[in-house]
Amino acid sequence: MPFGATPVPGSPRGDLVVIGGAEDKLGKRAVLADFVRRAGGDQARIAVVPTASSLGDEIVEVYAAVFAKLGAAEVYGVRPTDRAEASDPAVVAALDRVTGIFMTGGNQLKLGTVVSGTPFGDALHAAHHRGVTVGGTSAGASIQSSHMVAFGPGGATAKQRMTQVAGGLGLLADCVVDQHFAQRNRYGRLLMIVSQSPQLLGIGVDEDTAAAVTTDADGRQVLEVVGRGVVTVLDGRTMVTDAHAAKEHRPILASGVVLHALPAGSRFDLADRVLLPAPAVSDPAEADELAVANRDLSKLARDIAADDVSPAVLRRRVARRSRGARP
Numbered sequence: 001m002p003f004g005a006t007p008v009p010g011s012p013r014g015d016l017v018v019i020g021g022a023e024d025k026l027g028k029r030a031v032l033a034d035f036v037r038r039a040g041g042d043q044a045r046i047a048v049v050p051t052a053s054s055l056g057d058e059i060v061e062v063y064a065a066v067f068a069k070l071g072a073a074e075v076y077g078v079r080p081t082d083r084a085e086a087s088d089p090a091v092v093a094a095l096d097r098v099t100g101i102f103m104t105g106g107n108q109l110k111l112g113t114v115v116s117g118t119p120f121g122d123a124l125h126a127a128h129h130r131g132v133t134v135g136g137t138s139a140g141a142s143i144q145s146s147h148m149v150a151f152g153p154g155g156a157t158a159k160q161r162m163t164q165v166a167g168g169l170g171l172l173a174d175c176v177v178d179q180h181f182a183q184r185n186r187y188g189r190l191l192m193i194v195s196q197s198p199q200l201l202g203i204g205v206d207e208d209t210a211a212a213v214t215t216d217a218d219g220r221q222v223l224e225v226v227g228r229g230v231v232t233v234l235d236g237r238t239m240v241t242d243a244h245a246a247k248e249h250r251p252i253l254a255s256g257v258v259l260h261a262l263p264a265g266s267r268f269d270l271a272d273r274v275l276l277p278a279p280a281v282s283d284p285a286e287a288d289e290l291a292v293a294n295r296d297l298s299k300l301a302r303d304i305a306a307d308d309v310s311p312a313v314l315r316r317r318v319a320r321r322s323r324g325a326r327p
Helices: 029-040 057-071 089-093 108-115 118-131 189-197 283-304 313-326
Strands: 016-019 045-049 074-077 100-103 135-137 147-153 165-167 172-179 201-205 207-213 221-227 232-233 258-263 267-269 275-276
Touching: 016 029, 016 172, 029 135, 029 201, 029 207, 029 221, 045 057, 057 074, 089 118, 089 232, 108 118, 108 165, 118 135, 118 207, 118 232, 147 189, 147 221, 172 189, 189 201, 189 232, 201 207, 207 232, 221 232, 221 283
Parallel strands: 016 135, 045 074, 045 100, 100 135, 147 172, 172 201
Antiparallel strands: 016 207, 147 165, 201 232, 207 221, 221 267, 232 258, 267 275
């Protein structure tokens, strides 16, 4: 898909899993388990792309062990290190049979300069459009958006020139993703980008947290939050800003920005930029209590039908059952 393009209705696109970094690899591994599930579970064939990392084979081994533990059928590394390798037909062909692609953390500017606009980048887009799940953590998260934070310090205040922006892969259209969001206090730099480009949706993802994005048949993308942190969304469509006039390194005026802080289970429509109703979740204790009550009512109905006891006896019997059902 061309840079910044809008999704085309009718495409079977796979899910996107945008992870804020430092995801749990030893405990419950909720975020990585969600990625494996979306990539096919025990049928998953996952290509790990460690281009952004300086560790190379070592980081592939880490994710291969974790994904295997989570049930993936096959995991292998694909690491173009420059644009020539990203144009090598053999490297490109490594994405032909995958059900999942996972881009590691590291230097997102390196990842972008190696992959974007190459046959490997095109193959990644083609895989996503045929239903392959694409995930990434930290640098591998940032590059999924149309615009990408290249580098820059953190801080709570949006200031002119506090960060640089580069082109991403554009799997998420019209947005910019930042990672390690709360942990490294990156609110200011994301707000700076949104102030300078109010048409972009700012998405900040906390550590051990994922913005999992699905695309429906109409091409609409819906974000669901997975993990222990929060996804922060900044919508500047109706904002007032002086970003065009603020002097070098001075604070930027940003008024009227709509902020959404989305914990696990939240769902957000990326097209209309609105919160969606969360699916109903039943309380197991409440379900057990209801089952006991239903059994009592069924027994009471049978007793009344049999006409074998008096109403007083029935009341005492129900009271005894109720006391026995309490914890």
